[in-house]
Amino acid sequence: MNKQLKAALALGATGVLALTGCSTSSGSESGETISVNAFSVMEAANEPVFEDFVGTDAGEGMSVGDFTTSYGASGDQSRAVEAGADADVVHYSLETDVTRLVGDGLVAEDWKDNATNGIATSSVVVFVVRSGNPEGIETWDDIVEPGVEVITPNPGSSGSARWNILAAWAHIAGNGGTEDEARDFVTSLLDNTIALPGSGREATTAFTDGSGDVLLSYENEAILAKQSGADIDYVVPPDTLLIENPAAVTVDADETAQAFLDFMTSPEAQADYAQSGFRPVVDGVDVGEVEGANDPADPFPTPEELFTIDDDFGGWGEAADLYFGDGEDGNPLGIITELQQETGKVGEE
Known part of the structure; x- marks a missing residue:
């Protein structure tokens, strides 16, 4: 049994994909500890990466217990660090959750100056369905059919929710549709949404507990x-x-925390993340077979059309306020925020 599957099963033993708060260090031979503050879906995926890092020269003398971790909804985690929560390494769903900390002087302005432009993990938006796909859901148009019950996290707190909703928007706007047509499509999606839990992990738990026909989620989740x-x-x-x-x-x-950050995008760590369902962000990664993938031997098929936040939305610096602005300080509501209010689908925090 590989390390990733062991981590997943250990997490499942306390309730499939249950949310964990913090774990504490027991002290290392080197005296080094690393505090990792991350979005919820990294919980199981990080364990094998921690194991491999402590076997490197940079991690010599450390143990997995020397990583102190906190996981939760991406925006909530970022705001907690902003408010004083301990963190050496932050790993979030959205760039804006890091740039919030840059604005507060907690993360350096040049944090993206590396080979991956600051990106440590990647995935794609997928539809999670009941075994055998009884509703026959294959395309975005299928999930807005009358009677289809959708679960997606709340864009107000969850980074994964923002990716999900923008993927739905891109389905229309990225294929020649107008803004009004995209608004109508997202409105139909929200009308079909029966729950907007606070995080991607909580949304998965709601679905695996029996709610809904389809869950919008990360492929890795x-x-x-x-x-x-x-x-x-x-x-x-x-x-x-x-x-x-x-x-x-x-x-x-x-420097040990920096070494761990660098290790996260090494081929070894990216292979670990791939075994947990993340698509590698660097070349030269030996992915191997990925248990749980639709095709374990070819786990990450290339979609017919793959939109990106930079090419299709102008980057998060532009998209965050345009789509998810909260209307505070005299600023306008974001398009998605407005549609949530109009449909009454404001979700859980």
Whole structure:
């Protein structure tokens, strides 16, 4: 049994994909500890990466227990660090959750100056469905059919939710549709949405507990759910959005934390993340077979059309306020925020 599957099963033993708060260090021979603050779906995926890092020269004398971790909804995690929560390495769903910390002087302005432009993990938006796909859901148009019950996290707190909703928007706008047509499509999607849990992990738990016909999720989250024994399938739609998750060190972090950040994008660590369902962000990664993938031997098929946040939305610096602005300080509501309010689908925090 590989390390990734062991981690997934261990997590599932306390409730499939249950959310964990913090773990504490027991002290290392080297005296080094690393505090990792991350979005919820990294919980199981990080364990094998920690194991491999402590076997490197940079991690010599450390143990897995020397990593102190905190996981939760991406925006909530970022705001907690902003408010004073401990963190050496931050790893979030959205770039804006890192740039918030740059604005507060907690992360250096040049955090993206590396070979991956600050991205540590990647995935794509998929449809998680019941085993055998009884509703026959294959495309975005299928999930807005009357009577289809959708679960997706709340864009107000969850980074994965923002990727999901923008993927739906791109299905229309990226294929020649107008803004009004995209608004209508997202409105139909929200009308079909029966729950907007606070995080991607909570949304997965709601679905695996029996709610809904389809869950909008990360591909890696679907793979992890299957590794953990969930009776589900997933569909990579013909057109979807590339999910890119940034990571950075805080300004007070030491060189060991920086070494761990660098290790996260090494071929070895990327192979670990791939076994947990993440698509590699660097070349030369020996992915091997990925248990839980639709085709373990070819786990990451290329969608017919793959939208990106930079090419199709102008980057998060532009997209965050345009689509998800909260209307505070005299600023206008974002398009998606407005549609949530109009449909009454404001979700859980």
